[in-house]
Amino acid sequence: MKLLLTFISALTLYATAMAQNDSIPDITPVTDSVPSLSRPDILPPSPSVTPVDVDDAKPVTVLHYYDKHGEPLKEPVMFLATLDTVRKVRSGPVYPLYNGINAGVNFGDLIFMAFGQRYGSFDLWANVSLHNWFFPTVECGIGYASDTPARSNFTYKTSPSFYAKLGLNYNFLYKSNPDYQIFIGLRGGFSSFSYDITDITVSSEYWNETQHLSLTGLRSMSLYGEALAGLQVKIAGNFSLGWTARWHFIFHTSEDRGNKPWFIPGYGGSSPFAMTVSAIWTIPKKNKSTSASEVSE
Numbered sequence: 001m002k003l004l005l006t007f008i009s010a011l012t013l014y015a016t017a018m019a020q021n022d023s024i025p026d027i028t029p030v031t032d033s034v035p036s037l038s039r040p041d042i043l044p045p046s047p048s049v050t051p052v053d054v055d056d057a058k059p060v061t062v063l064h065y066y067d068k069h070g071e072p073l074k075e076p077v078m079f080l081a082t083l084d085t086v087r088k089v090r091s092g093p094v095y096p097l098y099n100g101i102n103a104g105v106n107f108g109d110l111i112f113m114a115f116g117q118r119y120g121s122f123d124l125w126a127n128v129s130l131h132n133w134f135f136p137t138v139e140c141g142i143g144y145a146s147d148t149p150a151r152s153n154f155t156y157k158t159s160p161s162f163y164a165k166l167g168l169n170y171n172f173l174y175k176s177n178p179d180y181q182i183f184i185g186l187r188g189g190f191s192s193f194s195y196d197i198t199d200i201t202v203s204s205e206y207w208n209e210t211q212h213l214s215l216t217g218l219r220s221m222s223l224y225g226e227a228l229a230g231l232q233v234k235i236a237g238n239f240s241l242g243w244t245a246r247w248h249f250i251f252h253t254s255e256d257r258g259n260k261p262w263f264i265p266g267y268g269g270s271s272p273f274a275m276t277v278s279a280i281w282t283i284p285k286k287n288k289s290t291s292a293s294e295v296s297e
Contacts, residue, residue: 093131108277119145133174143265161193163266179234187226
């Protein structure tokens with residue numbers, strides 16, 4: 001009986017194994033019907049290539065997926081990344097070499113004399129506009145003084161004396177309308193003049209005496225420089241007004257009998273700072289090839 005049960009169990013296991021083998025599909029690889037391309041004589045012909053010029057300046061297409069607020073777009077938007085309609089700024093001058101002449105009269109000290117100043121310098125000047133950029137300038141004038149300086153024991157007098165200055169202005173608005181300027185400049189000045197020092201009071205507390213002296217017919221020659229900044233504004237037509245602030249410095253001033261001059265024509269008094277105000281008339285270049293409207297574009 002045991003032998004029969006053992007035989008039946010073995011037969012059952014064998015049948016089960018055979019059933020599992022029959023359920024596995026046949027995965028034998030299928031041979032491709034396409035012939036082998038390993039032989040060089042049956043390779044397909046290569047397509048011909050036509051060379052194409054590459055334009056590096058061509059705008060690159062970029063897709064934007066978000067708007068300027070960072071919100072996603074329903075559909076991407078095409079944008080030319082290298083598109084630029086702004087013109088490049090010209091680095092060089094925009095006006096011709098010769099661009100006109102400015103002539104002016106400096107009357108600034110006349111205003112200060114109305115408020116009590118007892119000395120002044122008045123001059124005529126002219127400059128030439130080079131590219132509306134650089135302005136070689138010459139100034140010629142007359143200066144005089146008759147003043148008793150504060151906290152001083154003398155009266156200083158200078159008869160009207162000639163002075164001259166030569167220099168250059170640099171206009172920061174050289175690409176803009178020539179009717180308006182903001183500039184800096186340098187000047188070299190010269191004057192030869194005579195002066196008197198009168199009513200010199202000398203007091204002696206020991207002797208309890210006071211003496212009055214005068215030195216007349218003194219002469220001096222002065223070389224000095226100026227650094228300045230200013231502006232020029234058109235008022236009407238070819239008429240303009242100009243203002244400058246100037247800082248003076250002495251190169252050399254001669255003394256007479258050991259006396260240094262208190263006032264120098266064109267330089268001023270003891271203060272190294274001065275202001276000028278000028279009425280200016282502009283003689284423009286005829287037949288301008290470059291107009292202000294063309295520059296502003």
